[in-house]
Amino acid sequence: MSGPIRTILIVGGGTAGWMAAAALQRTLGPHVKVSLVESEEIGIVGVGEATVPPIRDFNVMIGLDEAEFMRETKATLKVAIVFQDWGQVGNRYTHPFGTFGPGPTLGDFQQTWLALQAQDRVGPLGDYSICWRAADAGKVGPRDPDPRSPRNGLFTAYHFDAGLYARYLRKVCEGRGVERIEGKVVDVVQRARDGFVDSITLEDGRSLSADLFIDCTGFRGLLIEGALKAGYEDWSHWLPVDRAVAVPCAKVGPVTPYTLSTAREAGWQWRIGLQHRTGNGYVYCSDHIEDDAARETLLANLDGEPLAETRTLRFVTGRRKTYWDRNVVSLGLSSGFIEPLESTSIHLVQAGLIRLLQHFPDRSFSPVNIAAYNTRLGREVELIRDFVILHYHATQRADTPFWRQVAAMPIPDSLAERVEAFRDRALLYQVGADEYFSQASWLAVMYGQGIRPRMFNPLYGYSDQDRAAAGLRNVSDVFARTVEALPEHEAFLKANNMWSGEA
DSSP, X not given: OOSOOOEEEEEOOHHHHHHHHHHHHHHHGGGSEEEEEEOTTSOOOOOOOBOOTHHHHHHHHTTOOHHHHHHHHTOEEEOEEEEESSSSTTOEEEEESSOSTTSOOSXXXXXXXXXXXXXXXXXXXXXXXXXXXXXXXXXXXOOOOOTTSGGGGOOOEEEOOHHHHHHHHHHHHHHTTOEEEEOOEEEEEEOTTTOOEEEEEETTSOEEEOSEEEEOOGXXXXXXXXXXXXXXXXXXXXXXXXXXXXXXXXXXXXXXXXXXXXXXXXXXXXEEEOSSOEEXXXXXXXXXXXXXXXXXXXXXXXXXXXXXXXXXXXXXOEEESOSEETTEEEOGGGGEEOXXXXXXXXXXXXHHHHHHHXXXXXXXXXXXHHHHHHHHHHHHXXXXXXXXXXXXXXXXXXXXXXXXXXXXXOOOHHHHHHHHHHHHHOOOOOOSTTOOSOHHHHHHHHHHTTOOOSOOOGGGGSSOHHHHHHHHHHHHHHHHHHHHHSOBHHHHHXXXXXXXXXX
């Protein structure tokens, strides 16, 4: 069967479902009918609140007003992730957005910096990142598109309430003609001749059919796994954390423009400041700590009073062996889960949607096109996986069984090569255009957690050291003055009509 796609049914709501509805409706317009079925009886995970900068592009793509979006979702801005006690107990470093140095480089900033560091002629790494400096100062501001401006490197993402984001997107989508269908799916009907999904059956007996189905049913993977048996690739031997306990608490003090990740006995704790509350969670390995002990650890390390009962989630890190099978595309948790350490869960929903639009099918569902989608997205996810594993592998902690385990565990060859290249001579590189994390990100984590190169590239020893030192000194001075002039985080949100008025 050929011909254009005319109907798309998104099965499941939440953040992934309504992001899919917004992107597909905005892109396909009146040519395709986009519907979403969800049940109020089935809760959503909805604890993810931290994002990375491409979410701004997504919100622009679907036509959201930034100030309205931030008020509706109680959002704040984020310029970095701060890591506490990861390399060693007492060690603290920042993974900032943007680049180090005067702007985008070919990987030579760290070479210049290391060459000058050997002569004691440069400051600490954070001096050369405007986002790192802004995080330390608790300040934010608009990014300047002019590449000559120091604020060109001021990249920001958001912290927001994921449940409110889904609710806001639902309101936007329904206003644009997306049909929402209330109902609980009880059966998936497949075509006998080829196994394609023909329709789903709801609890009340209604049957819903479509040309293309988007599976946003969470960990269950009702279509991609329940019906099509796509299979799951388990990564828990590399990422052994398998549970998270989460709770919001009262907001105490000014909102910080960064996510705080604090290493604990058997995992790590997140702290995310929103306009009206603070989100908290402990991601841990159940082999090394009991659920009750994890819960008590979390509650003992809150800024303010808990605002709800704790919620415990269980997961297996990994990915679906095929994200797209026949006429079903999985998004969000139904496609797999990499733990939330680097705030990539919502980003991977966005990445899956962008790839789907780039590989959009007709009703023939070309196997070549589907295979290309799976290959591209699979590689993108694996690169993010490697970056997350790096945080555990690079620890120097040996004070608990968990940290001894992750420090000693085997790692993927793809990650081992990158670590050794940096350790040998500070070499950083990108693996293709689809890799999300930049050389600056790899530098921040590897150097921040104590990996020290044996040497820098000898080429940089031949350069004009005085000129290089003066150039980096100027960058540091410019960034310091620029950040000093930025407004405080909350003041900026309020001055730009982004504050909801609560708290």
